[in-house]
Amino acid sequence: MTAVAPSTAPPAPAAHPAALGAPVGARMIAFTFPGQGSQAPGMGTSWTEHPSWELVAEASEAADGDVAHLLLDATSDELRETRNSQLATVVASLVVLDAVERLGVQPAVYAGHSVGEYTALVASGAVAFEDGVRLVVERGEAMQLASEEHHGTMAAVIGLDDDKVEVACERVGEGVWVANYNGPGDVVIAGSLAAMVEAERAAKDLGARRLLPLAVSGAFHTPYMAPAQDRVRKAVAATELRDPDLPVVANVDAEAHSAGTDWAGLLDEQLCNPVRWRQSLYLLDDMGATTFVELGPGDSLTGMTKRTLPGSRSMAVSRPDQLDRLLELLHGPVDEPSGAHEGEHLFATERVVVSPAAGLFAPAPALAAGLALEPGQVIGHVGDQPVVSPFRGTVVGVLAVAAERVIASQPIAWLRTAAG
Numbered sequence: 521m522t523a524v525a526p527s528t529a530p531p532a533p534a535a536h537p538a539a540l541g542a543p544v545g546a547r548m549i550a551f552t553f554p555g556q557g558s559q560a561p562g563m564g565t566s567w568t569e570h571p572s573w574e575l576v577a578e579a580s581e582a583a584d585g586d587v588a589h590l591l592l593d594a595t596s597d598e599l600r601e602t603r604n605s606q607l608a609t610v611v612a613s614l615v616v617l618d619a620v621e622r623l624g625v626q627p628a629v630y631a632g633h634s635v636g637e638y639t640a641l642v643a644s645g646a647v648a649f650e651d652g653v654r655l656v657v658e659r660g661e662a663m664q665l666a667s668e669e670h671h672g673t674m675a676a677v678i679g680l681d682d683d684k685v686e687v688a689c690e691r692v693g694e695g696v697w698v699a700n701y702n703g704p705g706d707v708v709i710a711g712s713l714a715a716m717v718e719a720e721r722a723a724k725d726l727g728a729r730r731l732l733p734l735a736v737s738g739a740f741h742t743p744y745m746a747p748a749q750d751r752v753r754k755a756v757a758a759t760e761l762r763d764p765d766l767p768v769v770a771n772v773d774a775e776a777h778s779a780g781t782d783w784a785g786l787l788d789e790q791l792c793n794p795v796r797w798r799q800s801l802y803l804l805d806d807m808g809a810t811t812f813v814e815l816g817p818g819d820s821l822t823g824m825t826k827r828t829l830p831g832s833r834s835m836a837v838s839r840p841d842q843l844d845r846l847l848e849l850l851h852g853p854v855d856e857p858s859g860a861h862e863g864e865h866l867f868a869t870e871r872v873v874v875s876p877a878a879g880l881f882a883p884a885p886a887l888a889a890g891l892a893l894e895p896g897q898v899i900g901h902v903g904d905q906p907v908v909s910p911f912r913g914t915v916v917g918v919l920a921v922a923a924e925r926v927i928a929s930q931p932i933a934w935l936r937t938a939a940g
Contacts (some may be wrong), residue, residue: 548628549850550809551620553613553645554826555556555634555795556606558818559599563612564591566839572618575649577740579611587611600674602667606635606660607677611653613639613816616837618860620815622929623843624872625850629776629809631769633821634700634740635659637790644764644779645784651759655813659911662748662920663738663791672739674699674710675720679729682707684817688722699741710739744789751765752763752791756784772798776807787918797821813837813846849908871911872919872931878905881920891915902926914938 537833564606567573579589590599590608599605612809613636632640635656643654677685682698685707689696696719720731738744761783767776772789774796801824804812814821819836825832837846861910875881883900891916893899896907899915920932 527741549811549813550629550804551617551627551640552812552814553617553630553632553636553639553643554608554609554816554819554821555632555636555760556602556740558816558820559605559609559612559735560817561594561596562592563597563608563817564615565836566841567612567615567619567878568592570615570619570691570840571927572615572622575610575615575618578649578652579607579692580880581652585657585658594736594883598940600735600737600895602664603657603660605661605736607653607656609693609817610635610639610642612838614649614652616815617643618847619626619840619843619851619929620813620837622872622874622931623811623847624874624935625846626871627766627768627813629767629804630764631804632771633797634771634795636816636821637768638785639816640768641761641764643782644766644768645726646762646764646783647759648769655737655755655759658750659836662751663740663745666745666748667738667744668710670739670744672710672736672742672744672782673710673716674708674736674739675716676700676732676734677709677723677728678704678732679705680707680727680798681897683917684915685709688719688726688728692721694716697739697742698794699739699880701798702795703798703801703828705770706824706827708734708902710742711744722807741790741792741794741923743792749788753784753788756787762915769800771797771800774803776803787868797824798828802827803832805829805832811850849850856888869924871913872934873899873907873909873935873938875907875920875926875928875930875932877902877907878927879925880905881922881924881926883918883920883922885898887915887933889917893935907932909933909935911935911937 531602546678551676576588583778590604616851630640632642638652641647642649686698692715695715696709698940700708761780763780767778769776772793774788810830810832812825814836817838822834835849881902887899893909895912897909899912900907915933916936920926
């Protein structure tokens with residue numbers, strides 16, 4: 521097999537990069553999105569009765585395929601295929617994102633691991649939902665074909681510093697590279713099957729505790745993905761890339777980007793260069809992020825965050841029963857009648873209060889723009905259930921009118937929250 525010439529990678533950033541003009545010390549929420557390898561059979565089962573499940577039908581139409589099958593009925597072997605795992609992971613993450621947004625929770629910054637970066641671009645508004653699904657279909661197909669042309673695999677090297685993992689790859693010579701810098705003592709390597717066997721020996725000689733094979737079907741983020749670049753470039757070139765509503769941290773340079781024009785080049789480079797996730801977490805920390813919420817299947821990014829930034833708060837949301845826990849993490853118990861809520865001080869200034877149930881909405885007499893709310897304050901009722909604000913803030917607008925029939929999680933009022 522002839523090895524593909526390596527693409528030129530950007531220089532490795534410092535271990536703890538400086539923030540890009542973000543207010544150091546500001547407290548804010550970061551949404552993160554997992555990549556390929558987080559998928560699992562039946563990962564969409566718990567969402568079928570949730571209103572956010574409607575996105576799956578839209579995704580199926582955009583993908584010209586049965587996404588519901590991938591989320592509900594696909595086997596492990598079926599999901600292991602790159603074309604399936606990437607699409608399933610991104611759509612599952614977007615379903616969770618939609619459910620969290622219905623709660624009124626908004627971040628200040630986004631980041632996604634590998635294909636999760638496409639989820640982040642959709643979440644930020646840089647890419648439309650349908651375009652994002654189509655891009656992921658093209659990426660998955662292109663990488664599947666590249667994997668078939670250059671057979672490879674990936675494994676996590678546990679317990680070895682970055683530089684020693686790089687040395688292990690260099691000792692092999694060619695055919696194996698660092699693919700992901702995930703966290704301290706957690707670096708993923710990728711390459712040909714034969715080179716990976718040699719790299720495992722070299723890594724263990726240098727002190728690695730163990731190597732964990734990943735549930736993927738190719739050597740991603742290495743030069744073996746070069747055959748996929750042309751197809752992905754064409755798909756990206758045909759897609760409108762807008763300025764994101766909020767910054768998105770890129771895998772290849774671990775920097776926050778706020779210009780849509782940056783992303784064609786970044787997505788191209790991402791295919792053949794390492795994911796600098798640990799460095800991205802350091803950047804988010806420097807920008808002021810203290811709360812990291814992983815949205816999508818699994819909880820691998822949450823584990824990476826806890827190991828890399830042990831002083832941060834982090835949790836994964838992959839099922840509907842975790843939504844209430846998220847609100848409690850951010851704001852304290854929803855039914856708490858008064859008192860300070862830690863979430864009031866997070867770096868996010870707008871929230872939405874949503875309906876707790878389906879039924880006719882009866883607003884409180886005082887509900888109007890300009891009304892100052894305290895946590896736990898009742899702003900109306902849906903049937904006999906109170907609509908309670910979990911936030912302290914000022915009403916910017918009322919989104920439901922008296923006697924309107926609303927559904928569960930429908931926005932009722934838009935707030936600007938207290939700055940803390």
